[in-house]
Amino acid sequence: MSPSVTRKRTKSARYLLFGVSASLIVALDQLTKFWAEANLVGQGSIPIIGELLQFRLAYNNAAAFSLGVGATWVLTTISLAASIALIALSPRIKTMTWALIGGMALGGAVGNLIDRAFKQPEFFNGHVVDFIQIPFNFPIFNLADTFLVVAVSLAILRTLMGDEIGGGRAK
Numbered sequence: 001m002s003p004s005v006t007r008k009r010t011k012s013a014r015y016l017l018f019g020v021s022a023s024l025i026v027a028l029d030q031l032t033k034f035w036a037e038a039n040l041v042g043q044g045s046i047p048i049i050g051e052l053l054q055f056r057l058a059y060n061n062a063a064a065f066s067l068g069v070g071a072t073w074v075l076t077t078i079s080l081a082a083s084i085a086l087i088a089l090s091p092r093i094k095t096m097t098w099a100l101i102g103g104m105a106l107g108g109a110v111g112n113l114i115d116r117a118f119k120q121p122e123f124f125n126g127h128v129v130d131f132i133q134i135p136f137n138f139p140i141f142n143l144a145d146t147f148l149v150v151a152v153s154l155a156i157l158r159t160l161m162g163d164e165i166g167g168g169r170a171k
Contacts, residue, residue: 014099018090021100025107029144030114036131036142051135058140059119059127072125076116083109094167097158102166105151111144 040046040057047054062069086106093099112128119126130140159165 021103022106029111108148
């Protein structure tokens with residue numbers, strides 16, 4: 001097999017991993033949010049693993065840690081721009097690791113973007129569905145938030161290890 005065919009297959013595999021991981025994360029995020037809205041309304045905190053992990057339905061009109069309260073349309077615009085940027089920059093991804101990191105970031109961003117764009121109270125000004133609660137006064141969050149935090153953490157770690165964002169070695 002020629003090197004150009006191998007590069008094309010590898011590039012296709014990276015695109016596939018990027019797209020499939022993002023799509024699966026969005027689907028899983030939206031399914032769990034649908035479940036939470038159907039089953040947790042009016043329930044208060046439901047212990048899953050004692051006090052270590054509980055489910056409690058909450059609607060968030062801010063970003064993480066209650067930043068940007070009341071500026072939901074701004075957060076929606078930022079989420080949309082970040083999602084478009086991740087898709088536009090995806091051809092620069094050079095490794096499978098970065099394809100997975102990018103897919104997790106895109107999946108998390110799009111998962112919350114869907115809520116901000118289409119949930120109540122109004123179009124492009126919706127509240128994000130959160131339902132996962134852990135102790136230590138940590139904010140309630142969802143799977144999209146989880147994948148975003150993991151993706152950013154992995155990106156920082158890979159960069160600190162000398163990788164360029166997207167793959168390759170920093171000079």
